Amino acid sequence: MSGPTSDSAPVLRHTPLWERHRALGGKMVPFGGWDMPVEYSGLSEEHRAVRERAGLFDVSHMGEIRVKGPKAFEVVQRLTCNDVAALDDGKVQYSAFLTPQGTFVDDLLTYRLAADDYLLVVNASNTPKDVAWAKAAECPGASVEDESPIWAQIAVQGPRAETILQTLTETPLGRITYYRSEPGKVLGIPALLSRTGYTGEDGFEVYLHPDRAGDVWDAILKAGQPHGILPAGLGARDTLRLEACLALYGNDIDDAHTPWEANLGWIVKMKKGDFQGREALAKQKEAGVPRKLVGFEVTGRGIARHGYAVQVGGAAGAAGVVTSGTQTPTVGKPIGLAYVPTEKTAPGTVLAIDVRGRGVPAVVVPTPFYRRRT
Amino acid sequence: MSNYPDDRRYTRSHEWIRVDGDVGTIGISDHAQKELGEIVFVDLPDIGEIFDAGQEFGTIESVKAVSEIFLPVAGEILETNKVLADEPGAVNEDPHGDGWLVKVKLSSDAEVDALLNATDYEKFVEEEAKA
Numbered sequence: 001m002s003g004p005t006s007d008s009a010p011v012l013r014h015t016p017l018w019e020r021h022r023a024l025g026g027k028m029v030p031f032g033g034w035d036m037p038v039e040y041s042g043l044s045e046e047h048r049a050v051r052e053r054a055g056l057f058d059v060s061h062m063g064e065i066r067v068k069g070p071k072a073f074e075v076v077q078r079l080t081c082n083d084v085a086a087l088d089d090g091k092v093q094y095s096a097f098l099t100p101q102g103t104f105v106d107d108l109l110t111y112r113l114a115a116d117d118y119l120l121v122v123n124a125s126n127t128p129k130d131v132a133w134a135k136a137a138e139c140p141g142a143s144v145e146d147e148s149p150i151w152a153q154i155a156v157q158g159p160r161a162e163t164i165l166q167t168l169t170e171t172p173l174g175r176i177t178y179y180r181s182e183p184g185k186v187l188g189i190p191a192l193l194s195r196t197g198y199t200g201e202d203g204f205e206v207y208l209h210p211d212r213a214g215d216v217w218d219a220i221l222k223a224g225q226p227h228g229i230l231p232a233g234l235g236a237r238d239t240l241r242l243e244a245c246l247a248l249y250g251n252d253i254d255d256a257h258t259p260w261e262a263n264l265g266w267i268v269k270m271k272k273g274d275f276q277g278r279e280a281l282a283k284q285k286e287a288g289v290p291r292k293l294v295g296f297e298v299t300g301r302g303i304a305r306h307g308y309a310v311q312v313g314g315a316a317g318a319a320g321v322v323t324s325g326t327q328t329p330t331v332g333k334p335i336g337l338a339y340v341p342t343e344k345t346a347p348g349t350v351l352a353i354d355v356r357g358r359g360v361p362a363v364v365v366p367t368p369f370y371r372r373r374t
Numbered sequence: 375m376s377n378y379p380d381d382r383r384y385t386r387s388h389e390w391i392r393v394d395g396d397v398g399t400i401g402i403s404d405h406a407q408k409e410l411g412e413i414v415f416v417d418l419p420d421i422g423e424i425f426d427a428g429q430e431f432g433t434i435e436s437v438k439a440v441s442e443i444f445l446p447v448a449g450e451i452l453e454t455n456k457v458l459a460d461e462p463g464a465v466n467e468d469p470h471g472d473g474w475l476v477k478v479k480l481s482s483d484a485e486v487d488a489l490l491n492a493t494d495y496e497k498f499v500e501e502e503a504k505a
Contacts, residue, residue, distance in 0.1 A: 027411075038411075038438070039411060042411070042412060043411060043412055043437050043438075044412055044437075235411070235437060235438055238438075239437060301415075301417075301459075302415070302417070303414065303415050303435050303440075305440065326414070326437050326438070327414040327415065327435075327437060328437070334415075356433070356440075
C-alpha cells in the first residue's frame with residue numbers, strides 16, 4: 001500500500017497550542033509550513049460534532065495584517081475588491097486581494113476595528129506573500145504591519161458554540177450578530193470575539209495573544225464537555241467547508257482564476273471606485289466569463305479529487321478540472337467543485353471525471369451541498 | 375499497539391496474505407488502515423485479472439487521500455470482497471478479518487515465504503515510525 005507523500009517543509013512552525021494537540025492525540029501533518037493536527041478522534045466524528053454540537057479548531061496559523069492610520073481606509077479600499085465603505089466598527093467582510101489580472105492573490109476577512117484601524121486575516125501559507133502585497137500599498141498616513149506573531153486564533157464552531165463560549169465571557173454573545181466582532185475578555189484575557197467561521201455552522205473565532213491561547217483552549221474544551229465538544233482537525237475543517245462551498249485558496253481559487261469564475265462575484269464591488277484588479281475584471285465581464293466553478297455529485301463509482309480532469313459533453317467536449325472533491329460525512333456521497341465552461345454550468349449537466357484513467361459520471365448540482373437550519 | 379496475527383505474511387508496503395492451499399487471501403494491515411484514516415472507497419480488480427508480485431491491483435481511498443494497493447505475490451484474482459462496495463469502513467473495523475480485499479490463485483509458494491512474518495513486520499513498522 002502506498003499513499004501520496006505530503007508536502008514536506010524543512011522546518012515546520014508550531015502554533016502556541018502544538019503541545020496540546022500532541023497531548024490530545026492529534027495526528028500531525030505539514031500544512032502551509034506549520035505542523036498541524038489533521039484529526040484527533042476521527043474525521044467523521046469531528047465533522048459530525050461540529051454539525052450537531054460543537055468543535056474546537058486551532059487556527060493560529062492564519063496570518064493577520066494590521067492597517068492603521070488616517071489613510072488606512074483608502075489603503076484597504078484599494079487593496080481589496082469588496083467595499084470597505086460598507087463597514088462600520090466591528091463589522092467583518094469577506095474579501096480578496098487581486099492581481100492586476102483580476103485573479104486571486106488570496107481571500108481574506110477584513111475587520112474594521114475603528115475608522116482608522118483594520119485587521120486583515122489571510123491564509124497561513126500565503127501570509128508572507130500577502131504581507132509583501134499589502135506593504136507595497138503602505139503610504140504616509142497608513143502603516144501596514146504583519147501582526148501574525150502576536151495573534152493566536154481559536155475557532156469554536158457548531159450549534160452549541162455560543163452556549164459554551166458564553167460561560168467564559170461577560171460579553172453578551174447574542175448581540176454579536178453574524179460577521180460582526182467585538183473586543184472583550186475570555187477568562188479575563190483580552191480577546192477579539194468574532195461571529196465568523198469556516199464550517200457552515202454558527203460559531204465564534206477568538207483572537208488573542210499566543211501566550212494565553214492554551215488557557216482559553218483548555219477552558220473551552222472543559223466548558224464544552226457537557227455539550228459534547230470535540231477538538232477538530234484540518235480534515236474535518238476541509239469536509240465541513242466543502243459541504244458549505246467555502247472556497248479554499250490553492251484548490252478552488254488561485255492566481256489563475258478570477259472572482260467571476262469562482263462564483264465569488266458577490267465580493268466584487270465594481271461601483272466602489274478603483275481597486276487592484278478592477279480593470280481586468282471589467283474586461284473579463286465584457287468579453288464573457290469563459291468558465292465557472294460548479295458543484296457536482298459523482299453518480300458513478302469513484303471519488304473525484306483535486307486536479308482530476310473533467311469532460312463535458314462527451315470525449316470531444318470542452319475540458320474542465322476538479323478543484324476540491326471527496327466523500328463528506330453529512331452529504332454521504334462523493335461531491336466536489338470543478339471549473340467547467342460557462343455554458344455547461346446548469347444543474348443536471350452530465351460530466352465525466354477522469355478518475356485515474358476511468359471516466360466516472362457526475363452531475364452538476366446546486367450549491368451549497370449543505371446549508372444549516374436557521 | 376497493533377496486533378498482527380502470525381497465521382499470515384506481510385509486505386513492506388503494508389499488505390498481508392494468508393495462504394490456504396493454493397489460494398491467498400489479501401488485505402491491508404491494521405497499521406495501514408490506521409495511517410489511512412477513515413476509508414470511504416475501495417476500488418478492486420475484476421475476477422480473472424492476473425497480476426505480477428508487487429503490481430498495483432487496486433486503490434483504497436480515505437476522505438483525504440488515494441492509496442495504491444499492491445499484490446504481495448503473483449496470481450489470478452478469484453474473488454473480491456463485495457461487502458466493501460457498500461461498507462468500505464469494514465477495512466477500518468476489521469482489517470485482518472472481514473475487511474479482506476481479494477482472494478488470488480497463487481502462481482508460486484516461494485514468493486510467500488520471502489515475505490515478512492508477524493514479528494518482523496511489527497519491527498519494520500516500529501523502525502519506519504522512527505525514520
